[in-house]
Amino acid sequence: MGLSLRFTGEDKDMTLDELAEFVKKARAGGADGDQNIYAELSTSGKIKVVTVSLGEDDD
Numbered sequence: 001m002g003l004s005l006r007f008t009g010e011d012k013d014m015t016l017d018e019l020a021e022f023v024k025k026a027r028a029g030g031a032d033g034d035q036n037i038y039a040e041l042s043t044s045g046k047i048k049v050v051t052v053s054l055g056e057d058d059d
Contacts, residue, residue, distance in 0.1 A: 003054040005029055013046035022050050029054045 007022040009015065014022075027033075031052050040049040 003029075004051050005031070005054055006049065006051045008049045009047065013042060013048060014050070019047065019050070022052075026052045026054070 005022070005026050007014070007018065007025075009018055026037075031054055035052055037050055037052045039047050039051075042048050
C-alpha cells in the first residue's frame with residue numbers, strides 16, 4: 001500500500017500559506033519535485049484538499 005500526504009484547508013478552502021506548508025512537508029517526506037499532486041476543488045474552483053504520493057509502505 002502506498003503512503004501519501006493529505007492536506008485540507010483549515011477553513012474549508014486552502015490559503016497560499018497552507019499550500020506552502022503542504023509542499024514543505026511533502027518534500028520532507030521524500031516527494032520529488034516532478035511528482036503529480038491531486039486536488040479536490042470547491043464549486044468555485046478553490047482548493048479544498050491536496051494529496052501527493054510519498055512512496056511505498058513497508059508492509
